[in-house]
Amino acid sequence: MLKLDVLNLAKRFGARKVFESINFSLTPGESIAIVGPNGSGKSTLLRLIIGLNIPTKGKVVFSDDGEPLEFDAYRRRLALVSPYLSLYGSLTGKENLRFFAKVNGDNISDQEIDSLLAQVGLQGRGEDFVSAYSSGMLQRLKYAVALAKNAEILMLDEPSANLDESGKEAVSDIIESRRKNSILIIATNEKEEYALAERQCQLGQ
Amino acid sequence: MPSGNVNWVSKVLAVTEKDIVSEFRTRYAINAILMFALVTLTVISFAVGAFSPTKEVMAALFWIILFFAAMSGLAQVFIKEEESGTALALKLASDGTVIFFGKLLFNLALLFALTVIVVPLFIILLKTEPANWLFFLYAILLGNIGLAGATTIIAAIVSKATIKGALFTVLSFPVLMPLLIAVIEITKSAFLGGVFKDIAAPMQLLVAYDVVMIILSYLLFDFVWRQ
Known part of the structure; x- marks a missing residue:
């Protein structure tokens, strides 16, 4: 079984302490909300968990049946939706989906693409260039890309950013559909999103 | 749900195809490369118009044009990903x-496209x-592969820096020095009509x-790319 262990994690930027002694473990079906005010290190913690930044202290271990996984092994099983993650503006929504699926090693059919776009409320907009998308549409497309990966680890940084009410409902539906079989990590400072996860990790205290 | 049966080569070609499609739509690198090549060619043709430079000088001029034109565009392959924020999506x-x-394939395609345009113009304008x-084709083929190989990893390194453009040329020049010396030597032989013995050593190099x-670039890349 897939498992994430965050062990005594700490991060400093020069003399500034961002956070320290962060500990939690998650297996599929479990979820955690990383909460705290702006600048408390929520996105930094997500990047550390993914393995894109180096912690000052502590470590993050992804394992499968007790065997530690290398970056490439857990990267394939991980999807991220974040304001810092952009998609290709010079490609259409469908081209983005097809490209990300293909480099991840998956063949995706036109029907599957249409179904994903419908799931995030972008039906009929798949042929538009992403550069012409509004920020809310872009956020929806990021969810479609994450869903196409069918990941076991779903990391959502500010999950409702730029979304209208129907977008927020779509996100709730996505989270509910994935909750049972995925490790879910949500970084947010929106109080109503705290309830999307079972546990909380408070930063900035 | 998507089925996972795409092989490694198809994934590589998907990255190259994405970059080519993006490049044709945005003309982010190709305009800079072509404009630099055309301006340099025109300036050189005016400068040498009144006299005939030696074949040795011609060989050097040819690679100066290719080198600096390439420097103006090849780094974009990673800089664009970092600046637009798509690097994170690609890493995952x-x-x-x-x-x-x-x-690497995209940079090679860009270099060969540049060569296809520069070679006939060089021949026409510099008579x-x-x-x-x-020999000339050997020089172009091996020179472009080396240029693309070295500049792709250097582009990945400088894409994290603040002063990307200047750093790219400064870092590339010493790394590309052996390549430029060898490739100019072969091109000189090509212009002079030399025999294979003349180019054996630079060809080996x-x-x-x-x-x-x-x-080396392949071995280093993962470390550079993930940080």
Whole structure:
């Protein structure tokens, strides 16, 4: 079984302490909300968990049946939706989906693409260039890309950013559909999103 | 749900195809490269119009044009990903080897497109042509592979820096020095109509340079790309 262990994690930027002694473990079906005010290190913690930044202290271990996984092994099983993650503006929504699926090693059919776009409320907009998308549409497309990966680890940084009410409902539906079989990590400072996860990790205290 | 049966080569080609499609739509790198090449060619043709430079000088001029034109565009392959924020999505979507070879192929395609335009213009404007076309093709083929190999990894390194453009040229120049010396030597022989004995040593150097540079870049890339 897939498992994430965050062990005594700490991060400093020069003399500034961002956070320290962060500990939690998650297996599929479990979820955690990383909460705290702006600048408390929520996105930094997500990047550390993914393995894109180096912690000052502590470590993050992804394992499968007790065997530690290398970056490439857990990267394939991980999807991220974040304001810092952009998609290709010079490609259409469908081209983005097809490209990300293909480099991840998956063949995706036109029907599957249409179904994903419908799931995030972008039906009929798949042929538009992403550069012409509004920020809310872009956020929806990021969810479609994450869903196409069918990941076991779903990391959502500010999950409702730029979304209208129907977008927020779509996100709730996505989270509910994935909750049972995925490790879910949500970084947010929106109080109503705290309830999307079972546990909380408070930063900035 | 999507089925996972795409092989490594298809993934690499998907990265190259994405970059080519993006490049044709945005003309982010190709405009800079072509404009630089055309301006340099025109300036040189005016400058040497009144007299005939030696074949040795012609060989050097040819590679100066290609080198600086390439410097103005090849770095974009990673700088664009970092500046637009798509690098993070790409890091999570595929492993480093796929990205490296996809980008390397794109840079190679860009260099060969540049060469196809520069060579006839160079011949027409500077009123010269290689006496030995085979040597000239060797020089272009091996020179472009080495240029693409070295600049792809350097582009990945400088894409994290603040002063990307200047740093790219400064870092590339010493790394590309052996390649430029060898390739100019072969091109000189091509213009002078030399025999194979004249280019054996620079050819060996060039082949070794290309192999070492691509293997080293491949080994280093994952470390550079993930940080």
